[in-house]
Amino acid sequence: MTVEDEIEIMGQRLNDRINKIFGRSLHIREVDAGSCNACEVEVTALSNPVYDIERFGLHIVASPRHADMLLVTGPVTRNMELALLKTYNAVPSPKLVAAMGSCACNGGIFGDTYASGGGVDRFIPVDVYIPGCPPRPGAVIFGIMVALDKLEQKIRKKEVRA
Amino acid sequence: MFEIIRKTLRTGSQTINYPQEPDEAPPGFRGKPELFQSRCTCCGECVSVCPPSVIWLKEENGEKTLTISYCGCIFCGRCEEVCPHGAIKLTQEYELASKTKDDLLARIGWRS
Numbered sequence: 155m156t157v158e159d160e161i162e163i164m165g166q167r168l169n170d171r172i173n174k175i176f177g178r179s180l181h182i183r184e185v186d187a188g189s190c191n192a193c194e195v196e197v198t199a200l201s202n203p204v205y206d207i208e209r210f211g212l213h214i215v216a217s218p219r220h221a222d223m224l225l226v227t228g229p230v231t232r233n234m235e236l237a238l239l240k241t242y243n244a245v246p247s248p249k250l251v252a253a254m255g256s257c258a259c260n261g262g263i264f265g266d267t268y269a270s271g272g273g274v275d276r277f278i279p280v281d282v283y284i285p286g287c288p289p290r291p292g293a294v295i296f297g298i299m300v301a302l303d304k305l306e307q308k309i310r311k312k313e314v315r316a
Numbered sequence: 317m318f319e320i321i322r323k324t325l326r327t328g329s330q331t332i333n334y335p336q337e338p339d340e341a342p343p344g345f346r347g348k349p350e351l352f353q354s355r356c357t358c359c360g361e362c363v364s365v366c367p368p369s370v371i372w373l374k375e376e377n378g379e380k381t382l383t384i385s386y387c388g389c390i391f392c393g394r395c396e397e398v399c400p401h402g403a404i405k406l407t408q409e410y411e412l413a414s415k416t417k418d419d420l421l422a423r424i425g426w427r428s
Contacts, residue, residue: 206331256368260388260417263368275417284413285420287390292339297413299335 179211180302183221183245187238187274189228192288193255197225205291212298218244223301225294226278229257229264230271242278250301253280254294256287263287341408346391348409349384351424355403358382358426362395362404371395380426386412387420 184197200207201214215221218241230238242251253274256262266272274280284297332339341347358380363371370385384395384404395404414420 203330204332205334209331256388256390259420260370260385261368262388263390265368282413282415283387283417283420285386285389286410286412287392289413290339290341290410292334293410293413295334296411300413300415 179213180223180298181213181215181221182223182225182298183215183218183241184225184227185218185238185241187226187228187234187258188231188270189255189257193227193258196288196291196294197227197254199291200294205295207295207298210295218242219246221245221249223250223252223298224278225252225254226258226274226280227254229261230274230277232269232271235271235277238274238277250281251278252282252284252297252301254284254286254297255289256285259283259285341410343408345408345410346393346406348386348412349389349391349393349395349404349406351382351384351422352403352405353424353426355401356382356424356426357401357403359400361398361400365394365398367392367394378427381423382426383421383423385417385421387417 184194186194197214199205207214218224222245224242224245226238228234242249251274253259257264258274260275261270261272264270264272271277282297282301284294286293289297358373360373363373363382368388368390370388372383374381374383391406393406396406412420
């Protein structure tokens with residue numbers, strides 16, 4: 155067997171694994187939990203011709219019931235707290251949560267005050283933190299790649315338990 | 317309509333091949349702040365100016381530790397501006413995503 159054949163087999167195995175884990179695509183629901191809108195602009199830039207996340211099979215969807223992943227921005231304000239919890243409960247398992255932006259990571263510039271929750275991880279479990287104010291679209295793609303590794307681990311844990 | 321088609325064909329594909337090839341941030345981009353152990357004197361200037369208070373100084377048994385958490389950092393560059401010794405520099409690096417908050421901490425120690 156030549157080196158090329160081995161590489162081809164390895165590539166095939168990797169493809170099979172990706173297909174098995176998330177059916178070739180990941181659907182993302184973006185939740186604005188009180189952000190300043192800078193992160194939303196970057197999320198919009200993800201689907202423009204330059205970054206084009208649809209080429210990886212990543213789609214931004216309109217309902218949490220269609221989603222595999224929540225992309226939360228903002229420090230979770232008092233008014234958005236319940237809405238965030240409801241959205242989280244509406245996402246079918248196995249689900250991923252990505253905290254996008256410094257506010258979502260630990261409050262950022264808004265900090266921990268009366269109206270600001272001070273980070274998404276105080277309300278729902280977070281799988282990946284994407285710092286940046288706002289993060290570049292490239293940083294968000296990188297964060298999603300980091301998160302996908304996690305999804306694989308979660309599924310494996312379930313298989314071991316079963 | 318003919319004009320639009322001609323323009324589209326002339327423009328071609330603009331998509332960058334990001335995860336396979338690195339996407340360099342433009343000059344002047346404020347990314348990950350880096351600490352330099354050799355230059356820092358632990359004066360605490362950066363601690364007092366940091367707007368989201370993600371830089372902190374801890375003193376234990378005569379050993380000072382300066383810690384910065386990238387988680388919550390707004391990349392304003394104030395720490396770089398006020399540092400009298402140039403011990404903190406903002407780099408072009410932006411791929412900071414991590415699964416735990418502990419991975420986003422950077423520390424330097426200083427013994428008096």
